[in-house]
Amino acid sequence: METKKTAGAQIKEIAEKVGVSQSTVSVVLGGRGDRIRISKETQKKVWDAARELNYRPNIYARRLRQAEEEVPYVLAIFWRTDNLNSRVGRFIRGVYEASEKRECRVEVMIQPYRPGELMRHGEMLSGNRISGAVISGLSSEDQEALEAGDYTIPIILIGRESTKFHCVMMDSYRSGEQCIAYMAAPGIKTAAFIGFDNNSRAERKMEAGFMVGCRSRNIRVKEDWNVYLGCSSYENGYGAAREVLSKIELPSAWLVADSRLAGGIMDYCQDNGIRVPEDVRIIFFEESGILKYNRPPLSSVDVPSMEMAETALDIMLLACNSQIDIPIRREHLPLYCIRESSGGLPQDGEGKR
Amino acid sequence: METKKTAGAQIKEIAEKVGVSQSTVSVVLGGRGDRIRISKETQKKVWDAARELNYRPNIYARRLRQAEEEVPYVLAIFWRTDNLNSRVGRFIRGVYEASEKRECRVEVMIQPYRPGELMRHGEMLSGNRISGAVISGLSSEDQEALEAGDYTIPIILIGRESTKFHCVMMDSYRSGEQCIAYMAAPGIKTAAFIGFDNNSRAERKMEAGFMVGCRSRNIRVKEDWNVYLGCSSYENGYGAAREVLSKIELPSAWLVADSRLAGGIMDYCQDNGIRVPEDVRIIFFEESGILKYNRPPLSSVDVPSMEMAETALDIMLLACNSQIDIPIRREHLPLYCIRESSGGLPQDGEGKR
DNA sequence: CTGAAAGCGCTTACAG
DNA sequence: CTGAAAGCGCTTACAG
Numbered sequence: 001m002e003t004k005k006t007a008g009a010q011i012k013e014i015a016e017k018v019g020v021s022q023s024t025v026s027v028v029l030g031g032r033g034d035r036i037r038i039s040k041e042t043q044k045k046v047w048d049a050a051r052e053l054n055y056r057p058n059i060y061a062r063r064l065r066q067a068e069e070e071v072p073y074v075l076a077i078f079w080r081t082d083n084l085n086s087r088v089g090r091f092i093r094g095v096y097e098a099s100e101k102r103e104c105r106v107e108v109m110i111q112p113y114r115p116g117e118l119m120r121h122g123e124m125l126s127g128n129r130i131s132g133a134v135i136s137g138l139s140s141e142d143q144e145a146l147e148a149g150d151y152t153i154p155i156i157l158i159g160r161e162s163t164k165f166h167c168v169m170m171d172s173y174r175s176g177e178q179c180i181a182y183m184a185a186p187g188i189k190t191a192a193f194i195g196f197d198n199n200s201r202a203e204r205k206m207e208a209g210f211m212v213g214c215r216s217r218n219i220r221v222k223e224d225w226n227v228y229l230g231c232s233s234y235e236n237g238y239g240a241a242r243e244v245l246s247k248i249e250l251p252s253a254w255l256v257a258d259s260r261l262a263g264g265i266m267d268y269c270q271d272n273g274i275r276v277p278e279d280v281r282i283i284f285f286e287e288s289g290i291l292k293y294n295r296p297p298l299s300s301v302d303v304p305s306m307e308m309a310e311t312a313l314d315i316m317l318l319a320c321n322s323q324i325d326i327p328i329r330r331e332h333l334p335l336y337c338i339r340e341s342s343g344g345l346p347q348d349g350e351g352k353r
Numbered sequence: 354m355e356t357k358k359t360a361g362a363q364i365k366e367i368a369e370k371v372g373v374s375q376s377t378v379s380v381v382l383g384g385r386g387d388r389i390r391i392s393k394e395t396q397k398k399v400w401d402a403a404r405e406l407n408y409r410p411n412i413y414a415r416r417l418r419q420a421e422e423e424v425p426y427v428l429a430i431f432w433r434t435d436n437l438n439s440r441v442g443r444f445i446r447g448v449y450e451a452s453e454k455r456e457c458r459v460e461v462m463i464q465p466y467r468p469g470e471l472m473r474h475g476e477m478l479s480g481n482r483i484s485g486a487v488i489s490g491l492s493s494e495d496q497e498a499l500e501a502g503d504y505t506i507p508i509i510l511i512g513r514e515s516t517k518f519h520c521v522m523m524d525s526y527r528s529g530e531q532c533i534a535y536m537a538a539p540g541i542k543t544a545a546f547i548g549f550d551n552n553s554r555a556e557r558k559m560e561a562g563f564m565v566g567c568r569s570r571n572i573r574v575k576e577d578w579n580v581y582l583g584c585s586s587y588e589n590g591y592g593a594a595r596e597v598l599s600k601i602e603l604p605s606a607w608l609v610a611d612s613r614l615a616g617g618i619m620d621y622c623q624d625n626g627i628r629v630p631e632d633v634r635i636i637f638f639e640e641s642g643i644l645k646y647n648r649p650p651l652s653s654v655d656v657p658s659m660e661m662a663e664t665a666l667d668i669m670l671l672a673c674n675s676q677i678d679i680p681i682r683r684e685h686l687p688l689y690c691i692r693e694s695s696g697g698l699p700q701d702g703e704g705k706r
Numbered sequence: 707c708t709g710a711a712a713g714c715g716c717t718t719a720c721a722g
Numbered sequence: 723c724t725g726a727a728a729g730c731g732c733t734t735a736c737a738g
Contacts, residue, residue: 008423008424010731010732011731011732011733012731012732020708020709021708021709021710022709022710022731022732022733023708023709023710023711023733023734024707024708024709026732026733026734027708027733027734029505030481030505030732030733031481031503031504031505036707036708037707038707038708039707039708042707042708051674051675054674056424056426056484056673056674057424057481057484057731057732058417058420058424058730058731058732059424059425059426059427059482059483059484060413060416060417060730060731060732061413061417061714061730061731061732061733062481062482062731062732062733063413063482063714063732064411064413064414064417064714064715064716064730064731064732065713065714065731065732065733065734066480066481066482066714066732066733066734067411067714067715070361071361071409071410071411071412071715072412073409073412074412079442079445081446081449081450084442084443084445084446085439085442085642086438086439086442087442088441088442088445089432089437089438089439089440089441089442090437092432092437092441092463092465093434093437093465096434096465097434107462108462108463108464109460109461109462109463110445110461110462110463111461112445112446112449127419128383128384128410128415128419129412129415129416129419130412131409131410131412150384151384152382152383152384232646233646234646234647234648234650237646238648259643260642260643260645260646261646262643262646263643263646263647263648264646264648267648288641288642288643289438289613289641290612290613290615290616290641290643290644291643292613293585293586293587293590293613293614293615293616293617294587294616295587295591295616295617295620297587320409321404321407321409322404363715363716364715364716364717365715365716373724373725374724374725374726375715375716375717375725375726376717376718376724376725376726376727377723377724377725379716379717379718380717380718380724383716383717389723389724390723391723391724392723392724395723395724410715410716411714411715411716413714413715413716414714414715414716414717414730415715415716415717416716416730417714417715417716417730417731417732418715418716418717418718418729418730419716419717419718419730420730420731424731
């Protein structure tokens with residue numbers, strides 16, 4: 001019928017070469033030679049032949065044969081190589097904990113991809129070789145290529161809108177709104193947003209939510225007061241703080257789109273006698289393990305990776321089990337680490353929603 | 354012979370229920386119903402039955418059947434749930450890039466485990482269901498349990514010594530030595546190490562290397578000058594700097610075991626007119642994306658996760674292909690991010706070895 | 707101690 | 723448009 005597909009030797013060839021049966025080879029290579037009492041001599045011949053023929057066991061065949069009670073789901077997580085930072089760790093943890101909670105076996109494969117090259121792994125997405133896929137860090141280009149394809153498995157985008165696929169994202173607008181809610185206080189008169197020139201859609205939404213939230217609280221904001229930087233650097237942070245402070249009236253509340261600007265901003269304030277949080281309240285986007293250990297401890301908002309992972313898993317399970325045919329879209333509230341820099345410290349010491 | 358193993362419905366049952374052949378069911382569920390022109394009606398019946406019987410495809414059977422030219426290696430990475438930070442991302446990236454370099458297909462599974470519960474996944478390690486395993490963050494307890502077992506697949510420990518398994522680690526001793534080499538300069542008179550009470554073996558080695566390196570350069574060090582903290586906090590960093598400065602003569606060079614102490618240490622220096630790097634040169638252990646944006650930019654040493662991943666992959670490939678029977682042990686030099694806080698800035702702006 | 711044979715759950719050429 | 727049958731590469735009872 002069909003011809004042999006895989007390159008490389010298999011158990012059969014080893015058996016032929018050594019002149020023993022396949023079972024013997026299998027037992028030896030499976031490490032059970034001694035237990036089944038295959039002669040030392042035969043064992044050695046088998047190992048030698050395996051090495052010589054460059055044998056590589058087919059893990060899938062083994063797994064199929066040794067079938068477990070419960071067939072696991074195989075979830076592939078596609079993550080951009082240039083973005084493999086701590087968020088991927090939290091995401092993985094989220095998937096793991098959610099799978100425990102749901103009491104289902106999920107095998108997590110992680111597939112890094114370079115921006116622009118997602119479709120090099122296209123065969124994995126369209127070949128029914130996984131139960132579902134989560135794709136993070138998609139560029140417009142990659143998304144377009146992806147949407148041109150046809151898939152039977154559920155595909156879940158993280159942090160990107162799509163009409164064709166499921167998507168799980170952070171509600172950036174509400175996160176901006178909520179930030180000012182955390183910082184608002186009777187005395188606060190003005191507010192400003194510090195972001196970037198080439199800002200993402202999510203960042204623009206966060207800014208919009210922040211501005212609207214300010215206005216609804218009668219905290220004065222102006223497009224003009226906001227600062228847009230070319231990139232993160234100490235100098236840009238320092239300069240941004242100076243620029244904002246030259247225009248606004250204190251006390252003020254700031255939302256900063258990147259915590260790497262913290263050093264420059266905080267130093268400018270300190271150098272100029274601006275007290276945080278008394279004169280300026282600040283929340284930074286993107287939590288870093290180090291913000292907490294600043295003086296004052298710095299507040300942050302971040303993508304709730306663990307929760308988003310849980311949702312992604314749920315969508316996969318749902319899609320695998322009941323053939324939902326319309327894409328699901330879920331927005332999550334961000335993760336707040338509210339510390340002193342934003343004004344009030346919640347009672348539990350460190351507020352995480 | 355043997356009885357059916359897996360729970361849940363299979364293609365066969367769906368076929369029986371609907372009254373069609375297995376091929377038809379397979380084609381429909383594989384998303385090729387239209388292409389093969391299965392009637393819409395049959396397709397619907399198949400889907401309905403699949404849902405009703407709670408069908409879950411066996412991915413391994415699919416993969417075996419659709420065998421590719423090259424059988425991939427399946428590498429499982431065991432990582433502690435409480436340690437899923439940015440290092441796991443770098444490690445994954447390292448494995449990916451190394452597998453590209455070696456031109457071999459490697460499927461990376463990531464298996465989080467809770468400290469003390471590694472052996473809950475023991476069956477995965479001993480069942481020949483993967484090509485090899487990398488285990489990071491092993492506790493003594495888990496290691497002991499692990500070493501009691503018997504395995505045919507290569508197991509590679511990250512950052513732990515073992516006589517039974519392969520191991521890949523950072524050369525902490527040399528990293529301490531090298532840190533003082535970076536900070537040494539004619540004027541530097543003293544040096545100190547800031548670490549923790551419950552320090553790890555690796556930390557003790559780093560301290561030892563640092564001390565020896567100092568002495569060999571005639572930079573004065575004393576056990577008494579070193580400070581050992583209970584945990585990381587702003588206050589502990591601040592206090593540690595005060596304590597060290599009360600004993601030593603300037604200029605001095607410090608190696609600090611945790612970059613989260615940076616805030617407190619740098620603030621104490623600033624508050625007391627101690628200039629970094631003129632009076633005190635500092636290197637912190639553990640790189641954080643934010644250190645670079647401090648003023649002065651802070652130097653760090655860190656575990657070279659990507660390189661270690663590459664080595665781990667090489668060991669797995671070697672072990673899979675030639676049955677090395679003695680454990681391999683490889684030590685790596687750390688990753689240095691040398692910035693202004695340690696004195697000299699290398700010519701390329703940011704020195705990474 | 708070793709071999710012949712069944713079968714894990716799927717997909718795919720092929721015949722009709 | 724659908725079915726019968728082969729076979730992916732392994733492991734495992736069972737017979738000898």
